Amino acid sequence: xxxxxxxxxxxxxxxxxxxxxxxxxxxxxxxxxxxxxxxxxxxxxxxxxxxxxxxxxxxxxxxxxxxxxxxxxxxxxxxxxxxxxxxxxxxxxxxxxxxxxxxxxxxxxxxxxxxxxxxxxxxxxxxxxxxxxxxxxxxxxxxxxxxxxxxxxxxxxxxxxxxxxxxxxxxxxxxxxxxxxxxxxxxxxxxxxxxxxxxxxxxxxxxxxxxxxxxxxxxxxxxxxxxxxxxxxxxxxxxxxxxxxxxxxxxxxxxxxxxxxxxxxxxxxxxxxxxxxxxxxxxxxxxxxxxxxxxxxxxxxxxxxxxxxxxxxxxxxxxxxxxxxxxxxxxxxxxxxxxxxxxxxxxxxxx
Amino acid sequence: xxxxxxxxxxxxxxxxxxxxxxxxxxxxxxxxxxxxxxxxxxxxxxxxxxxxxxxxxxxxxxxxxxxxxxxxxxxxxxxxxxxxxxxxxxxxxxxxxxxxxxxxxxxxxxxxxxxxxxxxxxxxxxxxxxxxxxxxxxxxxxxxxxxxxxxxxxxxxxxxxxxxxxxxxxxxxxxxxxxxxxxxxxxxxxxxxxxxxxxxxxxxxxxxxxxxxxxxxxxxxxxxxxxxxxxxxxxxxxxxxxxxxxxxxxxxxxxxxxxxxxxxxxxxxxxxxxxxxxxxxxxxxxxxxxxxxxxxxxxxxxxxxxxxxxxxxxxxxxxxxxxxxxxxxxxxxxxxxxxxxxxxxxxxxxx
Numbered sequence: 001x002x003x004x005x006x007x008x009x010x011x012x013x014x015x016x017x018x019x020x021x022x023x024x025x026x027x028x029x030x031x032x033x034x035x036x037x038x039x040x041x042x043x044x045x046x047x048x049x050x051x052x053x054x055x056x057x058x059x060x061x062x063x064x065x066x067x068x069x070x071x072x073x074x075x076x077x078x079x080x081x082x083x084x085x086x087x088x089x090x091x092x093x094x095x096x097x098x099x100x101x102x103x104x105x106x107x108x109x110x111x112x113x114x115x116x117x118x119x120x121x122x123x124x125x126x127x128x129x130x131x132x133x134x135x136x137x138x139x140x141x142x143x144x145x146x147x148x149x150x151x152x153x154x155x156x157x158x159x160x161x162x163x164x165x166x167x168x169x170x171x172x173x174x175x176x177x178x179x180x181x182x183x184x185x186x187x188x189x190x191x192x193x194x195x196x197x198x199x200x201x202x203x204x205x206x207x208x209x210x211x212x213x214x215x216x217x218x219x220x221x222x223x224x225x226x227x228x229x230x231x232x233x234x235x236x237x238x239x240x241x242x243x244x245x246x247x248x249x250x251x252x253x254x255x256x257x258x259x260x261x262x263x264x265x266x267x268x269x270x271x272x273x274x275x276x277x278x279x280x281x282x283x284x285x286x287x288x289x290x291x292x293x294x295x296x297x298x299x300x301x302x303x304x305x306x307x308x309x310x311x312x313x314x315x316x317x318x319x320x321x322x323x324x325x326x327x328x329x330x331x332x333x334x335x336x337x338x339x340x341x342x343x344x345x346x347x348x349x350x351x
Numbered sequence: 352x353x354x355x356x357x358x359x360x361x362x363x364x365x366x367x368x369x370x371x372x373x374x375x376x377x378x379x380x381x382x383x384x385x386x387x388x389x390x391x392x393x394x395x396x397x398x399x400x401x402x403x404x405x406x407x408x409x410x411x412x413x414x415x416x417x418x419x420x421x422x423x424x425x426x427x428x429x430x431x432x433x434x435x436x437x438x439x440x441x442x443x444x445x446x447x448x449x450x451x452x453x454x455x456x457x458x459x460x461x462x463x464x465x466x467x468x469x470x471x472x473x474x475x476x477x478x479x480x481x482x483x484x485x486x487x488x489x490x491x492x493x494x495x496x497x498x499x500x501x502x503x504x505x506x507x508x509x510x511x512x513x514x515x516x517x518x519x520x521x522x523x524x525x526x527x528x529x530x531x532x533x534x535x536x537x538x539x540x541x542x543x544x545x546x547x548x549x550x551x552x553x554x555x556x557x558x559x560x561x562x563x564x565x566x567x568x569x570x571x572x573x574x575x576x577x578x579x580x581x582x583x584x585x586x587x588x589x590x591x592x593x594x595x596x597x598x599x600x601x602x603x604x605x606x607x608x609x610x611x612x613x614x615x616x617x618x619x620x621x622x623x624x625x626x627x628x629x630x631x632x633x634x635x636x637x638x639x640x641x642x643x644x645x646x647x648x649x650x651x652x653x654x655x656x657x658x659x660x661x662x663x664x665x666x667x668x669x670x671x672x673x674x675x676x677x678x679x680x681x682x683x684x685x686x687x688x689x690x691x692x693x694x695x696x697x698x699x700x701x702x
Contacts, residue, residue, distance in 0.1 A: 011469055011470045011473035012473075013469055013473075015469055015470065018469060019468065019469055020465075020466045020467060020468055020469060021463045021464070021465060021466065021467040021468075021469060021472060021497055022465060022497070023465050023497050023499065024497075025463070025495070025497050026463065026495060026496045026497025026498075027497075032495065035495065036495070039472070039473060039476060040476060040493065040495070043476045043477060043479075043480050044479075044480055044483075044490045044493075046489045046490060046491050048456075048489060048491040048492070049489075049490065049491050049492065049493070055492050056456065056458075056491035056492040058456065058491070060411060060412070060414050060416065060455075060513075060515065061411070061412045061413045061414040062412050062413065063411050063412040063414070065411065065513075067456055067458060067491060067492055067513060068458065068492050069458035069459070069460045069492055069493065069494050069509070069511055070460065070494045071460040071461070071462050071494055071496045071509060072496075073462060073496045073498050075502075104411075105399075105407065105409065105418055107407075107418060107419065107420035107511045108420070109420045109421065109422040109509045109511075110422070111422050111424060111462070111507055112372045112376070112377065113372070114371075114372060114373060114374050115371045115372065116371060116372040117370065117371055117372075118362055118364055118366055118369060118370055118371060118372060119362045119366065121372060121390070122362035122363075122364075122390060125390060125391060125394045125395075126394060128394075128395075129394050129395055132395075138397050138399060138400075139395045139397060139400065140397055140399040140400050140407035140409070140418060141399070141400065141406050141407040141418055141419050141420055142391065142395075142400070142420065143420050143421045143422055144376070144377060144383065144386065144387070144391070145377045145422045145423075145424045145700075146372055146373070146374050146375075146376050146377025146378075146699070147377075147424050147504060147507075147700065148374065148504075148699070148700070150501065151426075151503065151504040152502065152503065152504070153498060153499075153502040153503070156462055156498075156507065158420070158422060158460045158509035158511075160420055160458045160460075160509075160511030162411075162416075162418060162513065164411065348497070348499070349496075349498065349499075
């Protein structure tokens with residue numbers, strides 16, 4: 001039992017503002033952060049449970065391990081460039097990779113809705129297997145539950161993963177220093193647009209596929225190249241913008257990026273225009289940023305560019321001391337603006 | 352990508368019989384086993400993904416680890432003796448314990464339904480924390496997703512867990528030998544009845560609380576007592592009956608149990624009579640069986656009885672060579688009957 005002194009008894013969220021859970025609490029923006037920081041993290045109070053990391057890192061024997069989990073509730077289950085199965089494997093593989101770990105073993109929990117066509121389940125199972133093979137991880141333990149019709153949505157998947165860390169230095173926002181450079185592994189926004197198009201039945205001139213892909217090989221190339229790596233982060237819920245803000249806030253430093261340096265495919269930019277989305281906040285499932293010291297930038301770029309899906313890596317900005325905790329972006333026309341966290345989500349259930 | 356030779360392309364389940372997922376596919380009986388054995392296990396084909404174990408066991412460095420996962424979809428969220436939070440912690444802790452592991456770290460993935468009262472979520476979060484403290488495990492990583500109203504059911508929780516195995520011998524049905532004895536850690540059936548009563552608003556003369564409890568301490572006492580332990584299994588979905596059948600089938604041995612030796616509380620027996628349930632198949636969340644050699648039976652009993660919640664441990668039967676793969680039970684009146692697996696479930700969504 002917890003003692004009263006370390007465990008507040010009344011709900012720590014302002015119930016008058018949000019008496020119930022809203023979709024925005026899962027969107028990766030301000031409300032998601034509020035839920036985490038005001039309720040969940042204070043309740044669990046584990047030194048390993050970091051706000052700002054994709055997984056927990058701890059030692060067992062002589063080994064350093066990373067451990068992470070994500071649930072996947074994407075709608076629709078199948079979309080251009082992927083499906084809930086590829087997402088459930090790559091998402092967790094990528095979280096391990098961002099801890100600097102080589103992904104080894106995954107668990108898989110399925111929550112099925114009564115009435116789900118059996119061959120839909122079979123497509124998802126095949127997809128899980130193919131994605132695990134492609135990412136070189138083994139699914140080693142699992143669970144299947146069924147809920148009544150109308151109490152689920154086809155298939156929800158949880159995967160948890162264990163990876164082994166060989167890299168000796170801590171990879172975390174706390175390792176980021178003024179003077180570091182920010183590298184982005186390729187173009188952004190495709191996953192978000194692919195989901196949106198598929199959900200709403202939109203058609204563009206070209207089909208926009210999700211960028212969903214495993215990132216562990218590219219990260220391992222980077223770590224093996226001998227450069228210092230200060231921070232890694234994949235750009236899922238909340239996109240590049242939210243990720244950079246989290247790092248800047250956590251590191252108490254400023255990150256300045258240049259809009260013209262950020263690759264956005266023309267068709268994605270056009271779709272964003274039509275739909276009123278900002279690609280900075282769109283989810284990606286195969287993109288990450290690496291923050292490295294200036295002196296190592298060229299070698300890091302070369303290492304990342306040597307491996308798919310990071311062959312399009314570019315330098316997008318740098319870290320400075322102030323204004324602390326903020327992200328600013330120099331626009332195409334030369335003006336500078338603050339990049340702020342969205343209060344809700346642009347798109348619910350994108351992963 | 353998988354190659355055609357190791358991966359059949361059409362759905363391996365007889366779609367004419369079950370074109371869609373039914374609640375019984377999640378009930379822990381025959382259909383759950385069919386889904387696992389015909390679809391999921393052949394698809395993933397990992398040597399670590401065993402049909403008959405509660406978790407995967409593997410080495411990392413010099414350490415042997417257990418890794419397991421379960422999703423929790425219990426309805427209602429709160430019931431006499433526990434709630435979805437205690438269940439999510441104890442269920443995964445107990446799966447690790449059944450691998451002979453000392454539970455160390457848990458992950459926690461929440462899938463929340465839009466509109467969930469925030470103070471309900473807070474109750475669940477507090478319960479997760481209290482149960483983790485009581486079981487001496489740390490929640491170290493997590494994830495929160497929100498689904499649209501009507502696409503979930505309040506809260507679903509997935510926990511995955513990592514534990515460390517010190518015990519040197521393999522604990523598995525394959526280690527069971529003819530001549531072994533079967534020990535049961537206490538009375539059965541309370542969790543199933545507690546859920547049923549709570550769901551249907553039934554009232555009995557006495558309140559029947561779930562037996563939900565962490566089993567790791569009792570298992571550690573047993574393992575530290577110096578006895579040989581051949582197999583451990585907690586008695587969740589499917590209950591004692593299904594668990595014993597799984598072990599008998601997997602070990603290709605016969606397990607004979609005595610009805611009069613199996614503790615069932617009077618109020619639970621009375622509730623079963625009224626509701627038409629067989630306590631043999633009711634889920635428990637704080638009970639397990641240990642299969643040990645005859646020579647170690649007394650010491651094993653003493654070790655288990657020294658620690659809650661196993662102080663009521665009794666000997667309920669023994670293992671013989673034949674009839675292979677079967678479980679038989681000698682009834683109160685001296686006749687013997689075959690214990691068969693249920694085709695569906697007595698109670699859906701009990702965990």
